[in-house]
Amino acid sequence: MLRILLAEDDPLIVEGLSELLAGEGYEVVSSPTQAGAVELACAPGADVALALVDLTLAEGSGYAVCAAIKHATPEVPVIFLTAADDELSTVTGLTMGADDYVAKPFRPRELLARVHAAIRRARPERSTLRLGPVSIDLDRARVTRHGEEVALSALEYRLLLLFAKNAGRVVTRDMIRDALWDDAGAYVEENTLSVYIKRLRDKLEDDPTEPRLIVTVRGLGYRAGT
Incomplete structure (x- = not known):
């Protein structure tokens, strides 16, 4: 850290x-x-x-x-x-x-x-973050999984950065909301957070129904695996 x-x-x-x-x-x-x-x-x-x-x-x-x-x-x-x-x-x-x-x-x-x-x-030398098989090139804002490039939206990329920088720790929904807060200051609805999590899992998990990279911690938020 x-x-x-x-x-x-x-x-x-x-x-x-x-x-x-x-x-x-x-x-x-x-x-x-x-x-x-x-x-x-x-x-x-x-x-x-x-x-x-x-x-x-x-x-x-x-x-x-x-x-x-x-x-x-x-x-x-x-x-x-x-x-x-x-x-x-x-x-x-x-x-x-x-x-x-x-x-x-x-x-x-x-x-x-x-x-x-x-x-x-x-x-x-620290310009690359890793989360399991996912690699994040911070200089180019480029994400790969098992060496293959993954296309993410700007919000999905910011969410992935939040998880990668807090790997192994609980990421609360408030932390996620802050990370996705847009430039206009629009409030991010609770259901919208769940949609972003699902989209990220669909793109990064081997099996999105049994996630290993972004694991739900009931009542608290999520924990990013390594």
């Missing part, structure tokens, strides 16, 4: 982002201060895959957190979170080595897309 550092002093944002990132299969560690964030990111064995850093911390500076991370582990991508979307803040952050920035308030799906992209660039 990849670990993400969140340097943010707003507890509501920390709670929301932690839940969002955990739903994508990431482990989140957080600190509201510069000193705490630097310690979490740079301590021996920290193994942070990416840092999300607020520019304006209550104690210290997001710029200083970025500088410390880039000095200790240059390969770790840093994305700035900032309410200041002016050109000077953006240029300053990128000049200091930040890989990207997102202005608040941000759209959760956009933030996740930037996180995924930054990690793929930093760890190209």
Whole structure:
């Protein structure tokens, strides 16, 4: 499981982002201060895959957190979170080595897309996910099963990614609803979720009536096999 550092002093944002990132299969560690964030990111064995850093911390500076991370582990991508979307803040952050920035308030799906992209660039060897006989090429958004390409809709692909990133763990229906929430914010009906699950099973399972890749966990949701 990849670990993400969140340097943010707003507890509501920390709670929301932690839940969002955990739903994508990431482990989140957080600190509201510069000193705490630097310690979490740079301590021996920290193994942070990416840092999300607020520019304006209550104690210290997001710029200083970025500088410390880039000095200790240059390969770790840093994305700035900032309410200041002016050109000077953006240029300053990128000049200091930040890989990207997102202005608040941000759209959760956009933030996740930037996180995924930054990690793929930093760890190209992890650009493929597997779920049993199913292989997902993240760079090309290409899915194969037993070596044969499988055509998926955009929603089916997002659903498959959710299961692959949470292999072996329970994926709740709320997590699925969040993953399929469209850009217009339309609510995904309960019956619609079941339809998407059935379609994915029909395309990926050896026997959709006896699923092994996407198994129902009664009363909770589903568990993706490996």
